[in-house]
Amino acid sequence: MHWEDHHEILRIFAPQAFSFKENIDYLSRSTDECMFAIKDEKIYRALALENNTTVLIEISAENDRILEVRFLSGTTPENKAGRAEVARYVREWFDMDTDLEPFYQLAENDPLLHEPTSKFYGLRNVGLPDLFEALAWGILGQQINLSFAYTLKRRFVESFGEKVEGYWLFPRPERIASLNVQDLADLKMTRKKSEYLIGVAQLIANGELSKEKLLEVDFKTAEKMLVNIRGIGPWTAHYVLARCLGFPSAFPIDDVGLQNAIKLMLGYEQKPTKEEILHYAKNWSGWETYATFYLWRILY
The missing domain is CATH 1.10.340.30 (Hypothetical protein; domain 2)
Structure with missing residues (x-):
């Protein structure tokens, strides 16, 4: 069981390689974000459920790995299915069902990934489930x-x-x-x-x-x-x-941010060529999504 239902409060248990602090730092990177608010290390947002009701939630963390989802303003779903839908959304939003240990093992000796994975350990591919x-x-x-x-x-x-x-x-x-x-x-x-x-x-x-x-x-x-x-x-x-779809091999190789991140990591004067990126990416097979996400992270 990856979560507990306490009616007005849900407790969601994250995997070992997870840091709420790293994820909330990532979510705080823009002051113009309009889909949620972050105050005092807590996330506040509205969610529309499948039955056309809306809930307001506050997400905080205990020991950086146990998430506490609290329903606000009397919006607690009365049926368990609604509360389970919220738990699923939060788990998907923070990509909690992916085992990151193989990725971190791969990154240990990778010239591009070693530094960002060490610096941002526990960061997840924070998604857009809709x-x-x-x-x-x-x-x-x-x-x-x-x-x-x-x-x-x-x-x-x-x-x-x-x-x-x-x-x-x-x-x-x-x-x-x-x-x-x-x-x-x-x-x-x-x-x-x-x-x-x-x-x-x-x-x-x-x-x-x-x-x-x-x-x-x-x-x-x-x-x-x-x-x-x-x-x-x-x-x-x-x-x-x-x-959104969570495919681990997605790889926007022509992305300017990815190119700039690799340029920064390698100290290049020019952006790397596609061939150079593919050379480094040979070791990332099956983890291209996370490799890209962590390289993006060093820019913001």
Whole structure:
């Protein structure tokens, strides 16, 4: 049993290689984050459940590894299924079901991974469990810096999301599917990105695309399904494969952040070539997602 149900409080037991502090430090990297708030080493956020109810939760940690999820403002789900759904979300958000020991063993003698894994031990591939949120974040972040991506996300969420006692829920795909490009004009992003967001929302809203369908197939098939969607190139596809679907071999090799991290680690004057990255990545087979995530972490 990976969690205990105490009705208003859930206790979630993390694996050995887990540090709440490292994960909360990662989540604190942007002051423009709008999907949750962090105060006094506790995370506060709203979650929409499958039965169309919303809960407000506070997540804290005991001894850095036992997470305590407290329901706020009388939003405790009365049935155990609802509480189990929240426990599953938190476990998935912090990727608690992945055994990281083999990755850390691999990283011990790796010239690029040894330093970040030592420095950020216990950091998890903090994900985006909701498929539409992951795709939207990937689209919003295309070809712009991280700071402006957060600005666009905040505008998008505050324009079309739902606010529950001060906390935002990400816009539902059904809401965005009914819009036209002009409805997104005030967000100040490219027309193409507006078209891509609406198109992806429509695919999810009408059932053509779902997280379940992507998880029913293998990695290469899921990648192909994603890149066949208008506006989803290899970078966005691998971002979603890693951050939402949990595929361990997702590898956005053309990512500028990854290139900059390797440049920094090796002391290069120029960004590494694709061939150079592939040379170093030979040892990462089956762990490309985590290798990328830890290298990204040294930049922020």
